[in-house]
Amino acid sequence: METHGVPLTPEQARSALADTEHVRSSAAALSATPWPTWFFVTLTLYIAALPVVYGGVMADSDWLLPRPAWLGIMLVTTAAYGALFAVAAKAWRERTGVALRLDVLPKRATVPLAVGLPVLLVGSAFAFRVTGRPVWLIAASLISAGVSVGFHLAFVRLHRKTA
Incomplete structure (x- = not known):
């Protein structure tokens, strides 16, 4: 392969490949970067x-x-969340040039979240229905908020480490 009429040496080719890999990992890190703070x-x-x-x-x-009323609240908050997610994704894409992607995040973190969070959210509602004790809902709310903050901090660290 030639560049501007000058053949590449093996060291230059390796360096170019390393630079390409660095660009790929930086793009992956940017796309895994945490949401804008307001969306977090x-x-x-x-x-x-x-x-x-x-x-x-x-x-x-x-x-x-x-x-x-609870059903209405659930529908309205879910619609508002979806709209804000679209705004956050668009703003991030415009600011960084990279789309928000969940597939570049470490599977060891996202798989437990994808399985555990729905179980926590729905399980606490079932526990509340059976026992009538709202402590299940309060505990699930606090744990869910903690998980959200923890994942945000982990994504910040992931971004800083690879950027």
């Missing part, structure tokens, strides 16, 4: 509210609010 806060609040909302929807009788 929104996501944490949303995740912390879900157990309480699910508990209200699944309660045997009206708990704090009528069941249709």
Whole structure:
């Protein structure tokens, strides 16, 4: 392979490949970078509210609010979260030139999150329905918020380490 009429030496070719790999890992790190701060806060609040909302929807009788109100809250907050997610993804793409991607994140972290968080959120609502004790919902809210903060900090560290 020639560059500007000058053949590459093996060392130059290896250096070019290393530079290419560095660019790929930097792009992966950027796409794995945490959400904008405002969205991280929104996501944490949303995740912390879900157990309480699910508990209200699944309660045997009206708990704090009528069941249709809980359903309405769930639909409105989910729609708002989806819209804010789209805004955050677009803003991040415009700022960095890289789309937010979950597939570049470490599987050892994302798989337990993808399995454990839904179990926590829905399981606490079932536990509340069976026992009638809101402590299940409060505990799940606190744990969910902690998980959100923990993952955000892990993504910040991942980004700083590879950038």
